Amino acid sequence: MRRFFLIAVPYAWLLALFLVPFLIVLKISLSDAAIALPPYVPQFEWSEGIRAFVSQLDLENFTWLIEDDLYWKAYLSSLQIAATSTVLTLMVGYPIAYGMARAPQEWRPTLMMLVILPFWTSFLIRVYAWKGILSNEGFLNQFLLWTGVISEPLQILNTTTAVYIGIVYTYLPFMILPIYAALERMDDSLNEAAEDLGCSRLSAFWLVTIPLSKGGIIAGCFLVFIPAMGEFVIPSLLGGSDTLMIGKVLWEEFFSNRDWPVASAVAVILLLILVVPIVLFQRNQQKEQEGET
Amino acid sequence: MKRLSAFNVVSLTLGFAFLYIPMLILILFSFNESKLVTVWAGFSTKWYGELMQNEAMLDAAWVTIKVAVMSSTIATVLGTMAAYVLVRSGRFLGRTLFSGMIYAPLVMPEVITGLSLLLLFIGIGLDRGVLTIVLAHTTFAMCYVSVVVSSRLATFDQSLEEAALDLGCSQAQAFRLVTLPIIAPAVVSGWLLAFTLSLDDLVIASFTTGPAATTLPIKIFSAVRLGVSPEINALSTLMIGVVTVGVICASLVSKRALVKQQKEEQQAVHAT
Numbered sequence: 108m109r110r111f112f113l114i115a116v117p118y119a120w121l122l123a124l125f126l127v128p129f130l131i132v133l134k135i136s137l138s139d140a141a142i143a144l145p146p147y148v149p150q151f152e153w154s155e156g157i158r159a160f161v162s163q164l165d166l167e168n169f170t171w172l173i174e175d176d177l178y179w180k181a182y183l184s185s186l187q188i189a190a191t192s193t194v195l196t197l198m199v200g201y202p203i204a205y206g207m208a209r210a211p212q213e214w215r216p217t218l219m220m221l222v223i224l225p226f227w228t229s230f231l232i233r234v235y236a237w238k239g240i241l242s243n244e245g246f247l248n249q250f251l252l253w254t255g256v257i258s259e260p261l262q263i264l265n266t267t268t269a270v271y272i273g274i275v276y277t278y279l280p281f282m283i284l285p286i287y288a289a290l291e292r293m294d295d296s297l298n299e300a301a302e303d304l305g306c307s308r309l310s311a312f313w314l315v316t317i318p319l320s321k322g323g324i325i326a327g328c329f330l331v332f333i334p335a336m337g338e339f340v341i342p343s344l345l346g347g348s349d350t351l352m353i354g355k356v357l358w359e360e361f362f363s364n365r366d367w368p369v370a371s372a373v374a375v376i377l378l379l380i381l382v383v384p385i386v387l388f389q390r391n392q393q394k395e396q397e398g399e400t
Numbered sequence: 401m402k403r404l405s406a407f408n409v410v411s412l413t414l415g416f417a418f419l420y421i422p423m424l425i426l427i428l429f430s431f432n433e434s435k436l437v438t439v440w441a442g443f444s445t446k447w448y449g450e451l452m453q454n455e456a457m458l459d460a461a462w463v464t465i466k467v468a469v470m471s472s473t474i475a476t477v478l479g480t481m482a483a484y485v486l487v488r489s490g491r492f493l494g495r496t497l498f499s500g501m502i503y504a505p506l507v508m509p510e511v512i513t514g515l516s517l518l519l520l521f522i523g524i525g526l527d528r529g530v531l532t533i534v535l536a537h538t539t540f541a542m543c544y545v546s547v548v549v550s551s552r553l554a555t556f557d558q559s560l561e562e563a564a565l566d567l568g569c570s571q572a573q574a575f576r577l578v579t580l581p582i583i584a585p586a587v588v589s590g591w592l593l594a595f596t597l598s599l600d601d602l603v604i605a606s607f608t609t610g611p612a613a614t615t616l617p618i619k620i621f622s623a624v625r626l627g628v629s630p631e632i633n634a635l636s637t638l639m640i641g642v643v644t645v646g647v648i649c650a651s652l653v654s655k656r657a658l659v660k661q662q663k664e665e666q667q668a669v670h671a672t
Contacts, residue, residue: 109571114492117482117542121501124539128516131523199418202411209408218412220651225419228643229600231617231624232636236422239429239628244439246425279419329507337509339603344624354511361515361607371519374512385507 136168136371168372178373181351182380188267188352189335192274196331197324199275200282204323205316207283208290219287226280233277234344241269241345265347273341278334282327289323290316322395329388337377353377423640430633447634457619457635464599464616467530471537472594478538479545479594480587486546487553505543513540514607521608528610536608537601541594548593552586553579582661585654592650596643 172178207218225233240246241264248260263269293316301311317324339354346352353373361370404412430448434441451457482502489495505513517536518528526532560582564574580587602617609615616635623632 110489113481114485114489114498117478117485117546118494118498120478120539120542121482121498124517124520124535125501125505128520131519132512132516135519199415202407203415206404206408206412206415209404210412211404216651216655220647221416221419224644224647225423227596227647228423228640229617229636231600231602231620232426232639233423235620235624235628235632235636236426238624239633240422240425242628244436276418276422279415333507334509337511339511340621344621354509357511357515358603367519370515374515377509378512381507381509385504388507389503 132371132374135368136375137166138368138371139167168368169376171369172372172376177351178353178356181353181356182376184351185336185353186380188270188274188350189332189338192271192278192335193328193332195271196275196278196282197328200279200327201286201324203279204283204286204290207287208293215291222280222283222287230277231340234273234340237269237273237276237345238264241272264345267346267350269345269347270342270350270352273345274331274335274338277341278331281330285326285330286320286323289320293319322391325391326388326395329384329391333381333384333388336381426633427637427640430630430637432630432633435630447630448638451631451634451638454631456614457616457631460614460616460619463530463613467533467537467605467613467615468595468598471534471541471598472591474534475538475541475594476545476587476591479542479590480549480583482542482546483548483550483553486550502543502546505540506547508540510601510603511607514604517604518607527612528608529612532608532610533605533613533615536604537594537598540604541597544593544597545587545590548590549583549586552583556582585657589650589654592646599639 203222207215207222210218242248243260243262243264245264247263248257251257252260263272297315297319298311301315302308306314337354338352339358342350342352342355343358346355354377357370357373357377360366360373429440431443431445432440433444433446482498486499486502514536517532517539521528521532521535560578561574564578565571569577600617601615602621605615606618606621609618620632620635623629
């Protein structure tokens with residue numbers, strides 16, 4: 108009885124507030140828009156049996172998404188921005204994680220805390236901080252003008268470059284932590300053995316360290332890529348009008364155009380795109396856990 | 401013996417500079433006399449004064465704290481239950497679905513979660529406001545709590561619980577007297593995580609709130625969309641300060657708890 112209660116309460120909560128809402132999104136994505144509140148006309152009734160249900164399905168919103176090139180351009184450019192910034196985050200994050208793993212034992216808890224601390228401070232504030240730095244009169248341009256590297260302020264804010272900087276900055280802890288965890292577990296004598304056997308330090312790093320931290324690299328990349336794909340705050344605060352990202356499109360479709368069926372269809376397709384990386388990520392995590400035990 | 405090479409030192413220095421300089425600049429300019437956030441015009445705390453006069457901002461802060469306390473508390477209870485189920489309940493009908501629903505919200509884009517919850521609330525005719533934000537935040541925060549708690553539950557020695565049961569404890573007593581004290585640090589950090597996630601959330605709150613309740617992130621977002629303002633810098637500085645103090649305190653407390661626990665476990669081993 109107690110066991111039943113223990114399972115049933117969180118289960119019912121998640122079913123009602125996680126799974127059911129998704130089914131509703133799916134249902135509304137197949138509905139027609141209407142000027143009313145709520146602004147859509149349900150396309151079908153569940154009560155009429157499965158055949159009537161299937162024959163009523165209306166893929167209009169989805170064909171609309173395919174025909175209007177704004178949407179698929181937004182999906183493609185989100186994929187491209189998310190992928191590029193994942194690679195950039197890896198390139199910035201790996202040396203930091205590597206340095207942390209090689210730091211003296213007694214420093215490591217402090218370094219860990221320094222990486223985690225930004226993660227606890229407001230995401231919004233961390234993105235906002237870059238607005239002041241990247242603007243034309245901002246700190247970065249002032250600094251570059253002062254050093255004489257440039258003679259005119261660079262337009263960085265409201266461009267896709269600013270979005271890359273924002274994503275790398277805010278998601279960096281997600282990349283560092285899993286890689287650090289993998290590197291810290293690694294036995295340093297393996298590297299020494301490789302060097303003893305005639306590897307240079309660089310090739311020992313390439314042939315031993317990188318493969319052994321593969322699990323951490325994969326986990327970090329997914330942790331950056333998946334949320335970056337649907338990012339809304341960063342493109343809307345740092346990006347320009349030409350920065351197309353699907354999270355922003357969904358938001359505008361919903362709040363500005365009030366077209367709920369299309370917003371729902373956008374969400375359904377975004378989810379379908381993300382299912383592949385999400386499943387791969389879960390597999391990787393399971394493999395890592397099994398490797399530990 | 402591990403040694404820091406020059407490369408390691410450089411990458412650590414540059415890395416932490418990258419992580420911290422933007423926030424330091426933000427804090428610095430919150431004390432700027434000028435309204436222009438990019439030109440230094442002397443030290444002043446006037447923006448903090450103006451912030452304290454800003455009724456709308458204070459109201460939003462109060463709503464945010466209320467939502468965060470309520471949602472993180474419910475999320476901690478539900479998340480701990482879910483973690484217990486995941487780690488200890490073995491097989492049951494729909495276990496895969498259950499663990500899927502625990503892990504999926506962690507990686508779900510916020511725009512989708514927000515949209516789906518809003519459509520649910522409208523579908524069942526619930527008025528949007530504080531209650532709906534609390535429900536929404538509880539749902540995603542409980543997943544984070546259950547991940548944190550279940551990793552602790554999975555690593556501690558289950559024979560301690562079995563010993564308590566053998567010695568005549570009921571299941572409830574064993575949980576309260578043995579399990580709960582051991583997983584308490586994880587439960588506390590789960591609560592803190594849920595609390596900050598709720599404080600921080602813009603997207604889900606924007607979808608699930610109505611005109612009656614505006615949270616601080618929503619307020620900040622609409623203010624900074626237009627540009628940079630020293631008042632927002634002042635507010636950000638206060639928030640960064642609170643979080644920094646909180647995180648440092650929490651890590652000191654948990655460190656002490658860990659040391660104490662290890663000592664007790666050692667003593668227990670010696671006593672046998």
